[in-house]
């Protein structure tokens with residue numbers, strides 16, 4: 001399939017064929033491809049739980065309101081954000097970028113690039129991601145509003161804004177996964193109609209883990225109509241600024 005065919009093949013599938021299992025290694029490969037999705041500041045504050053055990057899928061179904069996209073699924077992937085990983089990530093990234101700089105740039109640039117990375121990862125990111133018992137988000141937002149009177153500033157600085165930032169990045173990972181699955185001829189359905197608290201408890205996910213969405217996986221049951229793609233007119237959403 002070319003890219004257009006892959007995008008068009010991806011549909012939210014609610015009934016999977018019970019006779020058509022998935023190759024777990026291929027699904028895992030799709031998740032590896034999904035990890036190439038862009039994330040804010042490249043912090044990669046997401047993880048996924050690839051569920052291949054049918055008994056676990058069955059135990060999760062009630063927490064997903066017994067949607068057929070789950071009860072008929074061959075496998076599930078639970079995408080989560082892990083906001084608390086930010087500090088660990090900054091140190092991991094410093095090392096990774098350090099090695100990358102030495103690989104791709106002449107030695108006289110190393111100190112300059114190391115400093116730029118360190119300034120960003122050890123100053124800007126802690127400023128942006130620290131919680132301070134939930135109070136720092138408010139103070140940070142206030143500081144940004146005042147600074148913003150005099151110069152351009154990043155406005156999305158409250159705790160809620162940062163939650164949205166992490167879910168945005170995680171959703172790009174999930175979408176990349178769904179397209180990779182489509183390229184394999186596999187089907188998926190993204191789900192947020194779920195009781196996230198129950199899912200978190202059933203899977204024993206660590207505290208601080210926030211469920212982004214579950215993507216159910218299988219191969220569509222050809223006897224169940226998928227229906228046409230329902231979209232509002234593109235012209236109502238498309239605004240060109242320029243020629």
Ligand SMILES: Cc1cc2nc3c(=O)[nH]c(=O)nc-3n(C[C@H](O)[C@H](O)[C@H](O)COP(=O)(O)O)c2cc1C
Nearest residue numbers: 010011012014067069189190191192193194213229
């Ligand atoms: C974030 C998100 C959450 C969704 N949650 C559900 C869900 O809980 N149950 C469901 O059946 N479909 C769910 N969907 C699928 C949408 O209903 C579906 O993508 C939409 O109707 C368009 O259909 P298409 O994907 O086949 O083009 C979700 C989609 C997204 C992006």
